Amino acid sequence: MKRSISIKYTTLLVVLLSLFAIKTNAQETLTISGTKFTYPLIEKWISEYAKVHSGLKITLVQKSGAAKVADLNIIAHQPAKEELKENQEIIYAGRFALLPATNQHNAIFGTLPKKGLNKKEVDKLFFEVVNYDDEAKVENSKFTATIYSRENQACSSIALAGYFGHVSSEIRGKKVTGDDIYLLTAVKKDSIGLTYNNLGYLYDVNSRKLKDGLALLPLDLKRDAKELLTGDLDNVIATLEKNKIETIPVEKFGFIYSQQNERKEVSDFLRWVLSDGQKFNHEEGFLNLDKEVLAEQANRLNEKFLTLK
Numbered sequence: 001m002k003r004s005i006s007i008k009y010t011t012l013l014v015v016l017l018s019l020f021a022i023k024t025n026a027q028e029t030l031t032i033s034g035t036k037f038t039y040p041l042i043e044k045w046i047s048e049y050a051k052v053h054s055g056l057k058i059t060l061v062q063k064s065g066a067a068k069v070a071d072l073n074i075i076a077h078q079p080a081k082e083e084l085k086e087n088q089e090i091i092y093a094g095r096f097a098l099l100p101a102t103n104q105h106n107a108i109f110g111t112l113p114k115k116g117l118n119k120k121e122v123d124k125l126f127f128e129v130v131n132y133d134d135e136a137k138v139e140n141s142k143f144t145a146t147i148y149s150r151e152n153q154a155c156s157s158i159a160l161a162g163y164f165g166h167v168s169s170e171i172r173g174k175k176v177t178g179d180d181i182y183l184l185t186a187v188k189k190d191s192i193g194l195t196y197n198n199l200g201y202l203y204d205v206n207s208r209k210l211k212d213g214l215a216l217l218p219l220d221l222k223r224d225a226k227e228l229l230t231g232d233l234d235n236v237i238a239t240l241e242k243n244k245i246e247t248i249p250v251e252k253f254g255f256i257y258s259q260q261n262e263r264k265e266v267s268d269f270l271r272w273v274l275s276d277g278q279k280f281n282h283e284e285g286f287l288n289l290d291k292e293v294l295a296e297q298a299n300r301l302n303e304k305f306l307t308l309k
Contacts, residue, residue: 030072032072038074038096056269088256090254091270091301092254094253095251096286098160100219102192102195108144108217123164146193148176150183174186199286203233216228219245219248222245252293262304
């Protein structure tokens, strides 16, 4: 009889320990998904974070639809109200810039004004609809070009269109599915192709030079912004962080999380991103947040996860 009771208690203990192990393992796993062009930086953050937090497994999910189950979802545009659920918050973690690029053999270089294109001229080149108060009618662009952009719902399309005062469906030309990197593939194959893309894709992050086969569309730049034309990624990043250039969209990206998922693993990772993680932004072609915005995000994070410290 005693042996039977002992076996039952032993079995119960094994079951309880197994359940505890499963729960513990779940608490030590963090899943991230979202805007794909940010993945090189997110992967860098994950690898660096693992060096000091080896007990946490962070998984960057590539499959579509994963955002529904991820602990953190990456967003790289300003969301409309309906995009966020009532219990969701965003912590911004960095910025990205979109530069206009074309095929290096594009004949457009022989027809552009010497000073480069201003914002109105870029607007007319890339968008179907133009609304200027001082012009009753705007002629079609005189430049022959094929515009390549992502789908209307892609973050880069929304950010680009929003910056110029449009919606993404008003971007001219052909839509490219999959990933922003494929825009460059299309431009390299099309001598009159034009697109906008982020710095991490336009430049080789190792050599810090513009990738082969590409050229930047000449822009009308002030003297303190001429460093953009040097072809060096570090100069471009430094210039964009010091100056607001009207022809170049710069947008924040960050993590959406649910207030119902207030886990210490989530808050600890986000705090690290806002502190130690920032030093890796430039390496992967991304800009840092302004100091004021960074401090604001850190304060918001501390307020939301106050009980988890």
